[in-house]
Amino acid sequence: MKKHNFSAGPCILPQEVLKKAANAVTNFNGIDLSLIEISHRSKEFVEVMEKARSLVKELLNLPEGYSVLFLQGGASLEFLMTPYNLLKVNGKAGYFDTGTWSSKAIKEAKTLGEVDVFASSKDKGYNYIPKNYNIPSDIDYVHCTSNNTIFGTQIKEFPKTDALLVCDMSSDIFSRELDFTQFDLVYAGAQKNMGPAGTTLVIVKDEILGKTGRSIPSMLDYQVHLSKDSMFNTPPVFAVYVSMLTLEWLKEQGGVKAIEKINQEKAALLYAEVDRNPLFIGFANKEDRSTMNVTFNLTNETHKDTFDKLWNEAGINGLKGHKSVGGYRASIYNAMPIESIKVLINVMQQFEKQVS
Numbered sequence: 001m002k003k004h005n006f007s008a009g010p011c012i013l014p015q016e017v018l019k020k021a022a023n024a025v026t027n028f029n030g031i032d033l034s035l036i037e038i039s040h041r042s043k044e045f046v047e048v049m050e051k052a053r054s055l056v057k058e059l060l061n062l063p064e065g066y067s068v069l070f071l072q073g074g075a076s077l078e079f080l081m082t083p084y085n086l087l088k089v090n091g092k093a094g095y096f097d098t099g100t101w102s103s104k105a106i107k108e109a110k111t112l113g114e115v116d117v118f119a120s121s122k123d124k125g126y127n128y129i130p131k132n133y134n135i136p137s138d139i140d141y142v143h144c145t146s147n148n149t150i151f152g153t154q155i156k157e158f159p160k161t162d163a164l165l166v167c168d169m170s171s172d173i174f175s176r177e178l179d180f181t182q183f184d185l186v187y188a189g190a191q192k193n194m195g196p197a198g199t200t201l202v203i204v205k206d207e208i209l210g211k212t213g214r215s216i217p218s219m220l221d222y223q224v225h226l227s228k229d230s231m232f233n234t235p236p237v238f239a240v241y242v243s244m245l246t247l248e249w250l251k252e253q254g255g256v257k258a259i260e261k262i263n264q265e266k267a268a269l270l271y272a273e274v275d276r277n278p279l280f281i282g283f284a285n286k287e288d289r290s291t292m293n294v295t296f297n298l299t300n301e302t303h304k305d306t307f308d309k310l311w312n313e314a315g316i317n318g319l320k321g322h323k324s325v326g327g328y329r330a331s332i333y334n335a336m337p338i339e340s341i342k343v344l345i346n347v348m349q350q351f352e353k354q355v356s
């Protein structure tokens with residue numbers, strides 16, 4: 001039987017997507033060739049790329065004037081591509097620091113210019129989302145991280161600014177309905193909620209590009225990638241294909257609105273047990289809790305081995321917290337079935353009976 005996969009990333013994908021992907025590796029669409037041995041310029045693959053792009057636009061309800069790219073280098077390369085493409089020479093950027101990933105984005109931006117970290121939750125170990133802050137007015141863009149995969153917090157109200165708004169949505173894209181007109185640039189590594197590792201989704205408002213006065217290396221220039229329809233160089237064909245399959249699956253589930261409702265139910269169920277069970281304590285500030293990554297600790301660390309044994313025996317995978325926070329993290333992305341969450345809750349209750 002398949003394990004209950006709570007891995008934070010790369011993470012769970014729908015079973016039927018994995019089956020279709022496996023078939024395409026041996027015989028893609030009945031053409032007697034593998035998906036990964038045909039030209040990315042073939043009619044078959046160009047269709048995959050176009051389908052993937054159009055599904056992104058449809059599922060997120062993207063407004064006119066936005067383009068979709070599938071690139072490589074992960075969200076980590078976007079940390080650098082963002083300032084390359086949006087930070088003016090001698091300009092300044094504003095960063096909203098809500099965790100490890102934001103901090104890494106800040107580090108990269110600093111290599112190109114001035115960065116103003118206008119809000120940070122570092123003072124409390126990133127267990128909350130700052131609420132009262134002033135965004136400087138003399139900046140080219142604001143950068144934020146919608147869901148903090150490691151700490152389990154999630155932005156509910158995005159910063160309001162006249163500058164451009166950039167968002168790293170790696171771990172919660174396609175999990176909730178959002179008004180994308182508020183964003184100018186969005187990026188997400190595929191491997192958290194969209195597909196396998198190897199491609200990064202980028203959504204960019206066309207009119208914001210080409211305005212920095214900076215000379216940008218080709219591979220880091222969004223305009224170069226846009227002009228070649230994400231095929232400036234060989235795209236990660238397998239990762240794009242599996243992402244396309246996952247987006248098709250999402251559409252069949254009723255799209256983002258339907259999955260958001262299920263995501264809320266799943267998260268509510270698990271947080272209710274974390275709050276009820278005296279052996280656990282949630283890590284994140286309640287109002288800032290993520291619906292994707294549920295972080296919690298034991299109230300009494302001496303029971304650690306007992307709990308670890310129980311969830312391992314129940315066929316649960318990937319519950320260990322990130323090395324920088326410890327404790328536990330249940331990642332419950334779109335493809336996570338509610339049944340697996342019930343198995344975890346059951347283990348938590350069994351644990352309570354056993355130690356009390």
Ligand SMILES: *Cc1c(COP(=O)(O)O)cnc(C)c1O
Pocket residue numbers: 009073074075076077101145147148149168169170171189190192
């Ligand atoms: C995982 C993650 C990243 C890093 O993604 P890579 O694709 O490994 O570069 C960046 N931001 C967030 C929010 C993440 O969850």
